[in-house]
Amino acid sequence: MIRFYIYLILFYSFININGQNQKWVKGRVLTVVNNVKIPIKNIIVVINETGDKDKTDDNGNFRVKLKESYFAGEKISVSIEKENWTIHYPLNGEFYIPNNLEKELVKIQILPIGSKLFLSNDHLEKLFENLIKNINNKYIINKHPKKIDLPKRIQDWAKIYGFTVDEVKYKVSEWIENVESQKEDGYKLGLAAFVKKEYEKAGKFFNKTAKEKETKLISVNNEINLLNKKQKKLINEIIKNCQNEGNSFFEISKYKLAAKAYENALKYANTSKLWSDLMLKKSSVYTELLLRDNGPFVLKYLRLAIESYDSLLTSSNSKYIKKQY
Numbered sequence: 001m002i003r004f005y006i007y008l009i010l011f012y013s014f015i016n017i018n019g020q021n022q023k024w025v026k027g028r029v030l031t032v033v034n035n036v037k038i039p040i041k042n043i044i045v046v047i048n049e050t051g052d053k054d055k056t057d058d059n060g061n062f063r064v065k066l067k068e069s070y071f072a073g074e075k076i077s078v079s080i081e082k083e084n085w086t087i088h089y090p091l092n093g094e095f096y097i098p099n100n101l102e103k104e105l106v107k108i109q110i111l112p113i114g115s116k117l118f119l120s121n122d123h124l125e126k127l128f129e130n131l132i133k134n135i136n137n138k139y140i141i142n143k144h145p146k147k148i149d150l151p152k153r154i155q156d157w158a159k160i161y162g163f164t165v166d167e168v169k170y171k172v173s174e175w176i177e178n179v180e181s182q183k184e185d186g187y188k189l190g191l192a193a194f195v196k197k198e199y200e201k202a203g204k205f206f207n208k209t210a211k212e213k214e215t216k217l218i219s220v221n222n223e224i225n226l227l228n229k230k231q232k233k234l235i236n237e238i239i240k241n242c243q244n245e246g247n248s249f250f251e252i253s254k255y256k257l258a259a260k261a262y263e264n265a266l267k268y269a270n271t272s273k274l275w276s277d278l279m280l281k282k283s284s285v286y287t288e289l290l291l292r293d294n295g296p297f298v299l300k301y302l303r304l305a306i307e308s309y310d311s312l313l314t315s316s317n318s319k320y321i322k323k324q325y
Helices: 002-015 121-133 150-161 165-182 186-195 199-251 255-266 272-292 298-313 318-324
Strands: 023-033 036-039 044-047 053-055 061-066 075-081 085-089 094-096 106-112
Touching (some): 075 106, 121 150, 121 165, 121 186, 165 186, 199 272
Antiparallel strands (some): 044 053, 044 075, 075 094
16 A cells, blocks of 8 residues: 555656646736726737737636746736737836736736827836837947937837827927926936937936946945845744754654644745755655555645655756755
């Protein structure tokens, strides 16, 4: 019987290796009517970088496959397939991949083309940022750099969002006047100078703002370093105590208490070696529980043992594990 359970654990561990790491971006598509958010169904949402897509359900929810090469915190963008509609937020459809793909939803707000909300300050500023960002992207040696054609870019943008060029120019002028009158935000002053083709002035504004941010960053980094040292010390103490707790209970065959202690230590594991060591301990605990239980919890312990061994076998540290175990 013992041999049967061990074979079963290994069998399920290996068959679960393929496909278990598939990642999905989940989200919801909404529109706004009279300040009320309404979910939109049957909208095709596309991840632009990969072409993967999904259609929203009756509640506006979607789930799009995410390639394994993309990680939490990385910026990607989406677009929608719906005639005469486009994305209002996030700007340009860009967002950072959530840390918790299971629980965090990407909220996408769409509006019909021509909505005056696309002329808001944040949309205009994003337009200006993109104009600057794309300069010098395709430099070729011995060829005179092509100058940016601001009127043409603004005309193209106006067409995408369903406005006349005059409408956009008016809002741009209004935005510049407002920024220059307040004189508070160096970054926005740089954008305004750039749009007015005062490039040297824009460069000076951006330089001044960058230096101010660098000074703040030094101060913040000093605070972070101090906190990180305190945090690291506390984490190491938690792990050491939890691990010793688990080892103590394991020694007297109190496996449930040992498992709880190892699980708590795993929450704070900060190196792959430590994670592997703790997972091996946890796996052995669940195996012991499985082999000693003939009651209703045997399937539970089987599942937990399979999951533990499966995580070890599919981890990036599997070479170390094979050597140790």
